[in-house]
Amino acid sequence: MTTTITVRAVTKRFGSTIAVDGVDLELRPGVTGLLGPNGAGKSTLMRMLATVAAPDRGALSIFGHDPATPGGRLEIRRRLGYQPQEPGFHQHFSCFQFVDYVAILKEWTNRRDRHDEVRRVLALVGLTDVSNRRISRLSGGMKRRLAIAQVLLGTPDLLVLDEPTAGLDPEQRLRFRELLGSAAPGATVLLSTHQTDDVAALCARVVVMLEGSMRFDGSPADLAARASGRVWLADERDPRASLAWVGGDGRWRNIGELPANTTPVAPTIEDGYLVLAGTARPFEESAA
Numbered sequence: 001m002t003t004t005i006t007v008r009a010v011t012k013r014f015g016s017t018i019a020v021d022g023v024d025l026e027l028r029p030g031v032t033g034l035l036g037p038n039g040a041g042k043s044t045l046m047r048m049l050a051t052v053a054a055p056d057r058g059a060l061s062i063f064g065h066d067p068a069t070p071g072g073r074l075e076i077r078r079r080l081g082y083q084p085q086e087p088g089f090h091q092h093f094s095c096f097q098f099v100d101y102v103a104i105l106k107e108w109t110n111r112r113d114r115h116d117e118v119r120r121v122l123a124l125v126g127l128t129d130v131s132n133r134r135i136s137r138l139s140g141g142m143k144r145r146l147a148i149a150q151v152l153l154g155t156p157d158l159l160v161l162d163e164p165t166a167g168l169d170p171e172q173r174l175r176f177r178e179l180l181g182s183a184a185p186g187a188t189v190l191l192s193t194h195q196t197d198d199v200a201a202l203c204a205r206v207v208v209m210l211e212g213s214m215r216f217d218g219s220p221a222d223l224a225a226r227a228s229g230r231v232w233l234a235d236e237r238d239p240r241a242s243l244a245w246v247g248g249d250g251r252w253r254n255i256g257e258l259p260a261n262t263t264p265v266a267p268t269i270e271d272g273y274l275v276l277a278g279t280a281r282p283f284e285e286s287a288a
Helices: 042-049 070-077 095-105 111-124 140-151 170-183 196-202 220-225 269-277
Strands: 005-014 017-027 030-035 057-062 080-083 158-162 188-192 205-210 213-218 231-234 243-246 252-255
Touching (some): 005 042, 042 158, 042 188, 095 111, 095 140, 140 158, 140 170, 196 269, 213 220, 220 269
Parallel strands (some): 030 188, 030 205, 080 158
Antiparallel strands (some): 005 017, 005 057, 205 213, 231 252, 243 252
16 A cells, blocks of 8 residues: 655754654555644644644655655645644634635635535535634534535545544534545545544554654554553442543443452553553642
């Protein structure tokens, strides 16, 4: 399968802070989930892949083009759909006007074809009925869907999506999963999210970024397996657990070194991520 993105020893600093630290990564067609805590460098990496920012060191190749060159950036952007973590909107525009404006920036010069495409993507995200409503009058969830609509213009070959389901209700998140599978067939998708159930539902591959570095690259099942034999249920918080919380059934889910004579339960992606990230420790300690 053809490699879409190649990242080699990429580093990005902001003053004395290293946001991305010597990252190596290859992306091919399919959906890859990107997990990591706030401040791990995920958004910085995605901005570089979207040609919004440039690395201080290292090399990027996207569709065989170098984003450091004007010609390379142009060719990449013609095949790219990018949703930043905090999308910016012209609040006085209507939904239609905003997506139409983005389509013009994406070189849709034929007015009739462009307007047909704008209507198509607005319909995909369920905003047809409010297409003439000003953005300032939209709910937070509608604005997130509008951001997704502009990403889908022209059915891009590469989608870089930074927290696209933030602010969506459960039904809208399910619709987003369906949409991503049908609206971007054969595309390379990098999806940053804090929703581990989105990763389980959408991604064949997941990478975990911690403190600017890649710490895991594998399948969701492989990530869950990191917590194998370290998760158990109890009627109360086990003092020997590194991390524990009460589930919907009223029982405590404990993570840590499995006590003797205790039966472990099947771990989830979230369990594996917590173990890998080293956050499976008491809240009092992590807050100190």
